Amino acid sequence: MSAVIDHGHGDHPHGPAPGLMRWVLTTNHKDIGTLYLWFSFCAFLLGGSFAMVIRAELFQPGLQIVEPAFFNQMTTMHGLIMVFGAVMPAFVGLANWMIPLMIGAPDMALPRMNNFSFWLLPAAFGLLVSTLFMEGGGPNFGWTFYAPLSTTYAPQSVTFFIFAIHLMGISSIMGAINVIATVLNLRAPGMTLMKMPLFVWTWLITAFLLIAVMPVLAGVVTMMLMDIHFGTSFFSAAGGGDPVLFQHVFWFFGHPEVYIMILPAFGAVSAIIPTFSRKPLFGYTSMVYATGAIAFLSFIVWAHHMFVVGIPVAGELFFMYATMLIAVPTGVKVFNWVSTMWRGSLTFEAPMLFAVAFVILFTIGGFSGLMLAIAPADFQYHDTYFVVAHFHYVLVPGAIFGIFASAYYWLPKWTGHMYDERLAKLHFWLSFVGMNLAFFPMHFVGLAGMPRRIPDYNLMFADFNRVSSLGAFLFGATQLLFLYIVVKCIRGGEPAPAKPWDGAHGLEWSVPSPAPYHTFSTPPEVE
Amino acid sequence: MSADLPTARLIRRLLLVVVAMFAFGFALVPLYDVMCQAFGINGKTAGAWQGAQAVDASRQVRVQFLASNAAGMSWEFRPEQDELEVHPGASSQMLFVAYNPSGVPMTAQAIPSIAPARAAAWFHKTECFCFTQQVLQPGERIEMPVRFIVDRDLPADVHHLTLGYTLFDVTERQGPVARGAQ
DSSP states (O other): OGGGSOSTTTTSOOOOOSSTHHHHHOOOHHHHHHHHHHHHHHHHHHHHHHHHHHHHHTTSSSOOSSOHHHHHHHHHHHHHIIIIIIIHHHHHHHHHHHHHHHHTOSSOSOHHHHHHHHHHHHHHHHHHHHGGGSTTOSOOSTTTTOTTTTTTTOOTTHHHHHHHHHHHHHHHHHHHHHHHHHHHHOOOTTOOGGGSOHHHHHHHHHHHHHHHHHHHHHHHHHHHHHHHHSOOOSSOGGGTOOHHHHHHHHHHHHHHHHHHTTHHHHHHHHHHHHHHHTSOOTTHHHHHHHHHHHHHHTTSOGGGGGGGGTOOHHHHHHHHHHHHHTHHHHHHHHHHHHHHHTTOOOOOOHHHHHHHHHHHHHHHHHHHHHHHHSHHHHHHHTTBHHHHHHHHHHIIIIIIHHHHHHHHHHHHHHHSBOOOHHHHHHHHHHHHHHHHHHHHHHHHHHHTTOBSSOSOOOGGGHHHHHHHHHHHHHHHHHHHHHHHHHHHHHHOOSBOOSOOSTTOOSGGGGSOSSOOSSOOSSOOOOO | OOOOHHHHHHHHHHHHHHHHHHHHHHHHHHHHHHHHHHTTOSOOOOSOOOOOOOOOTTOOEEEEEEEEEOTTOOOEEEESSSEEEEOTTOEEEEEEEEEOOSSSOEEEEEEEEEESGGGGGGEEEEEEGGGSOEEEOTTOEEEEEEEEEEOTTSOTTOOEEEEEEEEEEOHHHHOHHHHHTO
């Protein structure tokens, strides 16, 4: 343990290097966490603006604002940027900031690699976004980039897309290795695994999911690259390959990926709900096992994304029941959150509002997921707006509300100032209303048969789509308010005490606010 | 990288997992083919079959033939007859006609598929134009044979099989040697 502590001047903490180079060269987990979070927010606004283009085009039937080809690029880039640029880096940023503080470590285990894994991201996404300006346009085959759309029929820029995926995959893998090494090797003495905060637990499991499936994603894009440029036929029927194979390999990555995007939010909510209920978390041990169970099950359900490709009945039954089984550990978690709130002294500051909305709305997304898991019903729902409604309900009020809740919860620790509670509540309510207006009507148009990824639609869907668009504009504009709240909080505000939330527990609240540049140079005592 | 020993060992193990999972992604390719054949999933037929069987004259199976072009393929492509009635165990033949109406030499590859998919394991091709690629000069027309045996052990509830071919234009994949040969 002691080998990783800075021997030379452990007792003389020094601040960050001056100037811009601080951010380029930094190996400090707090700096890198901040970089990740800002990067993620920029990607969130960019991916969000693409969503605004989509919703503007869908505001009324017919083609009015963009060409269908550009619309396809917008749906593709919106998905790619939100998944890989906004949600995943936000959680890596939270992990960088909070995991060392939560387990009493002085920094991440591999600080230089940490720097490198962040700085790969601007390169990856610079490359990805630059394809929009290339001849033939950017990726237009959907974020799932099914072959042969992404091979035989892809625009020229697909090679840049492949390289971008490789870069961000390497970045995620390095980030995950760093998290595992930190959690397994740098815990303060006395911080046993079963004493770790749940955020650390869920991130540890997420990190294992990442190193298991990101290489498979790298493999599938490598196969695409070889099909496109080196004459192989992994996915080309003409050469003896099979396009359906693409979907199997992709979803072998893709399904664990959706848990990568939600498990850290589970962890954050499991910290926030006890704090504002002023009760310890109900069922800590069952939470840990439920997370492990979800992670395991995520590897054996991938074909539920492909019920319509022509799987034998036995296969459809297996994947249908395995998928429904995920509702059991997820139900355990929801039960535990609700039981934690039961008879607690609840207060509803912004983090708690987002956390409670998370529990309710994520559960709605879970229920529509159960509907989609029913193979014969899925034949009807497949590729309709019902699917869009489902995964936006688990990703927006799931992953993104989890990130907002975490941001408000830990902002006082990061900045040393309290955020503006009144504005934060306004941010919550506008987001809540906007998000539900945008995505709830999609259930109805989806059940009625409106297909996804099409820039035009039947007249009968016009009213619901107008509501969706208005909700989306409201949700999108509201995020500028979030930017304002965060900037205001960084610049000043009521000074935050070391523990701004009276019901909070954990080592992160034992250091002053803002957290000093170097913390836990000597390991803390864990009772 | 940290000089810390347990950390270095852990990193090595995790990197090994990463490499193994990358390899696993590629291992899914042959695994997929094996699974498809084992469970008779996607109607893929095996390569050339050798052997003969006694004819089961008590049973008749209807074999239908389909020919279709992949996107962008300009050839005329059709079977000489739409269907045959065959006895399991008997060797039968069907001719497919291909015609290149374009002004350039082209190379094509036919990809077979059987429906219902689970019957593919009992459909043996002893000779097939799909085992090789076809090169046709501008305006050239050829007849291409497929010889096949429906296995005597074909499940009793299968009375009707469809053998479909999709014709792909592989001129671009062929490389200049094949194109220059004409």
